[in-house]
Amino acid sequence: MAPRHPENLLEVLLKQCYLQPRCAAGQRRPLHVSRYTTQAAHEYHKPDSFAVLGGGISGLASAFYLSKKHPDKKITLYEQSSRVGGWVQSKKVDVGDGSIVFEEGPRTLRCTMPNGMVALDLIRQLGLENEILRTKKDAIAARNRFIYYPDHLVRVPGPGSSFFSILSAVIREPVFRESFTSILREPFKTVPSAAGEDESVGSFLERYTSTVLVNNLVSPLLHGIYAGDVWKLSVNSIFPMLPFLERTHGGLLPGALDLLFSSEKPALERDTDLIQHLLQEQPTLRGQLLEMKDTSVFTLKGGLGSLVTRLEEVLQQNKNVVIRKDAQIEALELNRTMDTIQLTTNLKDEPKPNHAFAISTLPAQTLAKLAPELDSLNDVHSVTVMIVSLFFNNPNVLPANGFGYLIPQSIPLEQNPERALGVVFDSDAAPGVDTAKGTKVTVMLGGHWWDDFSSYPDEEEGMRMARTVLARHLGIVDEPIANNVRLLKNCLPQYTVGHQARLGRTHRDLQTSFRGRLRVAGNSYGGVGINDCIRSAYDVAMLPTEGSYFDTYTGLNNLGPNPQWVKFKMVKRQVQVNTVTK
Numbered sequence: 001m002a003p004r005h006p007e008n009l010l011e012v013l014l015k016q017c018y019l020q021p022r023c024a025a026g027q028r029r030p031l032h033v034s035r036y037t038t039q040a041a042h043e044y045h046k047p048d049s050f051a052v053l054g055g056g057i058s059g060l061a062s063a064f065y066l067s068k069k070h071p072d073k074k075i076t077l078y079e080q081s082s083r084v085g086g087w088v089q090s091k092k093v094d095v096g097d098g099s100i101v102f103e104e105g106p107r108t109l110r111c112t113m114p115n116g117m118v119a120l121d122l123i124r125q126l127g128l129e130n131e132i133l134r135t136k137k138d139a140i141a142a143r144n145r146f147i148y149y150p151d152h153l154v155r156v157p158g159p160g161s162s163f164f165s166i167l168s169a170v171i172r173e174p175v176f177r178e179s180f181t182s183i184l185r186e187p188f189k190t191v192p193s194a195a196g197e198d199e200s201v202g203s204f205l206e207r208y209t210s211t212v213l214v215n216n217l218v219s220p221l222l223h224g225i226y227a228g229d230v231w232k233l234s235v236n237s238i239f240p241m242l243p244f245l246e247r248t249h250g251g252l253l254p255g256a257l258d259l260l261f262s263s264e265k266p267a268l269e270r271d272t273d274l275i276q277h278l279l280q281e282q283p284t285l286r287g288q289l290l291e292m293k294d295t296s297v298f299t300l301k302g303g304l305g306s307l308v309t310r311l312e313e314v315l316q317q318n319k320n321v322v323i324r325k326d327a328q329i330e331a332l333e334l335n336r337t338m339d340t341i342q343l344t345t346n347l348k349d350e351p352k353p354n355h356a357f358a359i360s361t362l363p364a365q366t367l368a369k370l371a372p373e374l375d376s377l378n379d380v381h382s383v384t385v386m387i388v389s390l391f392f393n394n395p396n397v398l399p400a401n402g403f404g405y406l407i408p409q410s411i412p413l414e415q416n417p418e419r420a421l422g423v424v425f426d427s428d429a430a431p432g433v434d435t436a437k438g439t440k441v442t443v444m445l446g447g448h449w450w451d452d453f454s455s456y457p458d459e460e461e462g463m464r465m466a467r468t469v470l471a472r473h474l475g476i477v478d479e480p481i482a483n484n485v486r487l488l489k490n491c492l493p494q495y496t497v498g499h500q501a502r503l504g505r506t507h508r509d510l511q512t513s514f515r516g517r518l519r520v521a522g523n524s525y526g527g528v529g530i531n532d533c534i535r536s537a538y539d540v541a542m543l544p545t546e547g548s549y550f551d552t553y554t555g556l557n558n559l560g561p562n563p564q565w566v567k568f569k570m571v572k573r574q575v576q577v578n579t580v581t582k
């Protein structure tokens, strides 16, 4: 399956860029007029102070980038709770012979291009590069990934697997056998020519394969990223390369073959722009990326919570940045006379702050409540996940080692009454975080399975469910010596069919109703991972805050339907970005 971002291709680009001191600039649009460096034609508005709404990773990163780009401006970050960091939180627990870190949200970062590049650069700017703990590409967690089907762990063959091991897996394992024979049962299926309409990932891939294959092999992947339903998530938003190849080649197969063998490779223009920009701005990033080339995923000493803790520290050291915790935004509107963003808050000393412009990193539906003009955002709903982590003092409690496993949608609920999505083998996936000897695992429950639920299990019930899953699936009946349960209510936005059209409408609504004074960033729009959030913060904060184009920037400029594609061509080890393909 094609990755969401053409990582391999971009890795090639980067490697070439490392080798060449100067990356060939795109012919289509010279770098000096890229969206990151566009200069105002004339100044007509002098921003005074800026607001950032929401203190999760996107809000903190937005405030950080704004403070770098506008060192003389006052920036106020408003966070409704008493702590910043949002879903990113690490809890250290001492157990007898050492300590363990429970991640209450995301647990690792990946060096994918280009968003991972921005995250890595942020880590460097925060002075955290020596805190990085890597899981190498040849580590057991990177090599062993499992699906649970129908009643046992099945190893998914990876890129290095031999033809015979794949063949033997297909013959032996029902999950593969049923998937592939189901395609053979539907050999004369007609694949309608692409109408350009968005559809679900499931329905797109079903046209080329089968319902059984989608349920068995694709749904678990989307459980692990979005905790979402493969039949509802949008193919245009999640795997944009697939419909692009279908559209431009009249089918997925010719498109995939072309991708494999052609010297010109497609990529989203917004991504190639960013790569070129970052490599020019931060020359040392090349070396850092090279150092990470053997890394599958990484975390930080103390867990990913160290990232938000450090961001908060750095912001607090900046006298121009104010972090207001326990600050509830009650209303948000454009003050048409002053051309500013007028907030109404619960703050006694600052009930009606006025800002030259604001970046909202609030969840889409929360923003839609504050700004009814942005009603398309009401449809970006989120799912709830319960994260149950358990630590056993037996270092060999797992029947197999690896990243962990995901549970496909094809497992009927009678066989998955706990509605588990998957289990992460944390001790393998992120080794080196804990000093205590033992095994740490995390059971993820809920997601789209809980869509219609009006209430969720409490901590005790969650723990009972997780232990039942571990006993049934892995035979683990040991008593954990430490545990942690966290309910993440509405933590993962769902990019369902029509997501990009919604973003297109929101972009226009932001322009007409807020004239560029309100921009958006965060996980509701262009990606749900930490890398995506940091990239969205970078994008939105780097846009000009004054000038003739100011009114048109919303943070969604390049995220709507019909994104711009470019083609790379390698010429004498340099990269040319020169062909635009619609």
Ligand SMILES: C=Cc1c2[nH]c(c1C)Cc1[nH]c(c(CCC(=O)O)c1C)Cc1[nH]c(c(C)c1CCC(=O)O)Cc1[nH]c(c(C)c1C=C)C2
Binding pocket: 105, 106, 107, 108, 109, 110, 223, 224, 225, 226, 227, 297, 385, 404, 405, 406, 421, 422, 423, 424, 429, 444, 445, 447, 488, 491, 528, 529, 530
């Ligand atoms: C709250 C739980 C989350 C689930 N998915 C995400 C979160 C925060 C976001 C996410 N997870 C992954 C990606 C892809 C990019 C990547 O870093 O590889 C994204 C955007 C992959 C992933 N899924 C799981 C792990 C350990 C990873 C690696 C990165 C990470 O730590 O997030 C496990 C996992 N995540 C979720 C489930 C249900 C699950 C099950 C085993 C939901």
